[in-house]
Each structure stands twice: as C-alpha cells, then as structure tokens.
Amino acid sequence: MEYILMHHISQNHFHPNRQSVKVLDQVNLTARRGEIVGILAADPTERAALMAILGCLCVPESGSYFLDSNPIPLESDKLLAAFRNYNIGFATERYPLDERNNVLENVRVPLYFSCKCAKKKMGVEAGKALTVFGMQNYAERVVWTLTQGEKVRVMLARAFVNHPKVMIGENILEGLNHNQAETVIDCINQIPAQGITTVLFMEREDAVEYCDSVYQLKNGKLNRV
C-alpha cells in the first residue's frame, strides 16, 4: 500500500517578467510507510516546487496527490493548513528556527496550530520530541548559541513534534562536519521506527546511501535512480 502517491504532477513557475517555465512535468512519486526517500535535485527552483507541493504549501496545476490514501484538501486555505499541520513536518534552512527564542519555544510552534494537546502540555510534548533527537538538555538554550548540527536536530524535533505522516528535509547534511553529520544521520535513521515517511531533498549525493529509494529531479522530470 502506497503511503505517498503523486500522479502526473505538473507545475509552472512564473518569473518576475511573467515568463512561465515548467518546473515540474508529469512527476510521479510513490513511497511506503516508514521509507526514507532521497530526491536529488540540483536546481533550487525545481526542488522548491516539488517540496512545496509535497508539503502542501501550494496547489499543483495538474495531477493528483494522495497521502495515506487521503486526497489533499484543496477547497480552502484553512483545510489545507490543518492538513499540513497534522501530516507534514519540515526540516529545512528555508524555514529556519527563530534565533531569538530558545529551543523549546521553537519546537512548540507547530503545536500552537494543532488541537492534539492542551496548551499546558505543549512543553511536555516538545520535550519528548527533543528527547527523540537527543536534545533534551538543550531545551532552555537560545538558538543562536547552538552549533549547526544541533540546529539541524532541533529542526528535526520541530518537524517531529506533531507526529506527522511525512517529514521533509532539505540539504540536511550541508555545512556539517563528520561528527555532526553522523549524529544527524543516526537521528534520521530513528524516524522510520515511528512510522513516519521521510523525504530528503539533496543537492549533492551526500546522504544517498541512507535512503531506501532514490529519485533524480532534472529538467522537471522525476526518475528513479
């Protein structure tokens, strides 16, 4: 049974001069529950477009997208936002942590928009998510005092806090030294055990060996490697 099912997804990108460029052309993507999927995409525009559709941030121009056999609710912004909150977690520098706040505050953010737990229990839930990624001792630290590897783990905890169905990461290992990268990979390897499908977008082939299946996004086409 496919957990993520994208069928013939197409998307155009409009440049400031109103010129339309096809960034996704009849893209098909499937993934099972608990699978780690790697997507190699050198072009940032194509990568961002696929990530936005996969993460329910925008609506594709054509094609269909099912998550756990449920179609994406496109009727209203409110429904799409709720669907995104419950089912998707993002760990990418594109949506960075708030450097002024502490780690716990950052991890709590998705819980504000969810009805999964009461306001009083948000801290506890955020603490649990931090424990999964070995960051429980950093809860009170302000984000700008953390190393890059620790920031990545906090981003993973923020993505995980709502127990989503899909976690999306982008260039997670970029700028990390060997030790930091090892720790982050250990964290990523724990995610499938929670029944979460992980999609890793990569510019280079730095985390390919840890993925169960690998795709390449080039010239708007997505092909299995």
Add this chain to the structure above:
Amino acid sequence: MKKSNLYYHLFFHAPLLMLLTILSYTIFLSAFLLLSAGVAYIQIKLDWIMLISYAIVMLIILSVITSNVTFCQKRICLNLYVAGASYKQMICLVTRKNYLLIFLSFGFSWYIVNMLDIPVHKLETLHIFHYGIGLLICFAMNMAVTSSSYYLIKRKNPLRERWEA
C-alpha cells in the same frame, strides 16, 4: 534571523504600526466621545457622516498597514504558515496586539477629552456607557481590519504561489 533584520523588525515595523494604530484609534475614540457626550458645548462641528467616513478611511489604512507588516515579516509569517497556520491565523497573530493598543488609545482619548473639557466643565465624559460603546466599536473595527487584511493578502499572494524569501 540576522541581527540587522532583528533590529529592523524591532525598531521600524512594529513601532510604526503601533504609533499609527494608536493615533488612529485615539482620534476615532476622542471624536466618538466628544460627539456622544455633547459636542455643542465646546463648538466642535462633528456629525455622524463625518465619523463614519473617518472610520472607513481608518479601516482601509489599518488594513493596508497590517497586510504590509505581514509581508515585511514574511520570514516569520512563512515559518508559521509552514508549521500549519492558515493566512487568517497568521494575520490574527499580527493584529492580536491591536487589542492592547486599543486600550492604550482609550487612555489617551480619555485624557484628551478631559483636557478639552477643562475650560468649559460641561462634558459628561465619565459616563461609562459612552466609553463602553466606543471601545466596542474599536474592537469591531479591529476584527474588520483582520478580515480585510486577509483578503488583501489573499489577493496579493494567491494560495498556489510560494512565498519566496
């Protein structure tokens, strides 16, 4: 967030919005209180049509300010959007502090109206009913600002487009 951006947010956007919001609500509340408490005594020519037209202009200005602030703080708003907030929730977060600003404006307008009353001593400005109605109108107006900012944002940035930083 970079330090320079942080200073920009702290010292430019939020105080500007705050000042404009307080100014708008103070003028509106003062005008409303003067009108309802008996303008004729201090010879200020105000009528309901003028008050309503002022309220409409204020609504438009505040909506444009709010939607622009949401765009200026795009990075923060985008994070909230990704975390599962809808456009409306995002704008509600931005306009939530306006309720506090309305209470500040209320204090200023109380002061202004009473200062105006010093030479004549004829205004019954301490009548709680007038203040209550004035505050209720301001709260309703803030809700209208939230809704109209939502439509401005949706119009300027449809759902299918991404918010590129």
